[in-house]
Amino acid sequence: MSTPREPLWEVFVRSRRGLNHVHVGSLHAPDAAMALRNARDVYTRRQEGVSLWVVPATAITASSPEERDAFFDPAADKIYRHPTFYDVPEGVEHL
């Protein structure tokens, strides 16, 4: 079927209360309302979620691969920024 290409949407699913929405993939839809419904059908058909976000892919500004060194490498040798010197108490979840 020769339908014109519809806009791309990025889909975020919250799997249960208390957790963040996590990016799960993308899909095509003519508008936001249909994107939300398509997301329901494509990404939550096995009870994966309790909440959905759809975002126009064009609304996302992404870091570029060429800038990767300047963006991320300076953090590599600054281990004092990591909370690795603390003992995690027992029974703490989601850390």
Next chain:
Amino acid sequence: MTTPRITPRTTSAHVDYVLGLADDALVSAQRMGWWISRAPQLEEDLALANIGLDLLGQARSLLSHAGRLEGEGRDEDDLAYWRDERDFRNVKLVERPQDDFGVAMARLLVLSTWQSELYAALQRSSDPVLAAVAAKASKEVAYHHDHARQWVLRLGDGTDESHARMQAALDAEWPWVAELFDQSHLDPALVAEGVAVAPESLREPVLRRLGDVVREATLEVPEVAPRVPGGRAGLHTEHLGRLLAEMQHLTRSHPGATW
């Protein structure tokens, strides 16, 4: 130890009523399955498959229930695969081909609107199994209705071509709507006993809701003469036999096959 008989005398009218609702769902599911791999995009492919599977689930529960009510040892598979055309009790609306997307959405809009009103009322049925199936199915058909409505609105209020094709689809489906409200093949005692919902009582709410969507989509409610009913009595169009031939072929060629 003997198994207690908890089922009171069940009339064949009761069985036929449940079979009618089961066959509406089963035949619709089979027609919806045709769209798998043929929908305009992957997202719609999955949506239609989900809807078809919801309908199949409803059909399975209702067929199993009909088999138990009948009390002759037939299970859901026996009823789905080993009955012939004249024993199917579905309305003719659902058995005709729907290889046009507009027709598929027009029919889904009609079916889901009718089913949502029907299942809402059936939740108060004196048949506890029917009431339970209706409660579960209500959420499913609410989504089917939403899906169909979204498409009818967009196609109706879209381009000149989509508007014309959506109107043509409504015109094609509308003559078959009236059969949903026909009660000439229903035993009035079933309604009096609170088992069945009087089909005629659904006419006003269903037509009102359909009209609201159609007008919002800038389309017109077709004014057409209704087709003759008869599906509930086993009198079908030429299309059901072919559908059943495909649906039942594997089971009849290889009885008892499993995988």
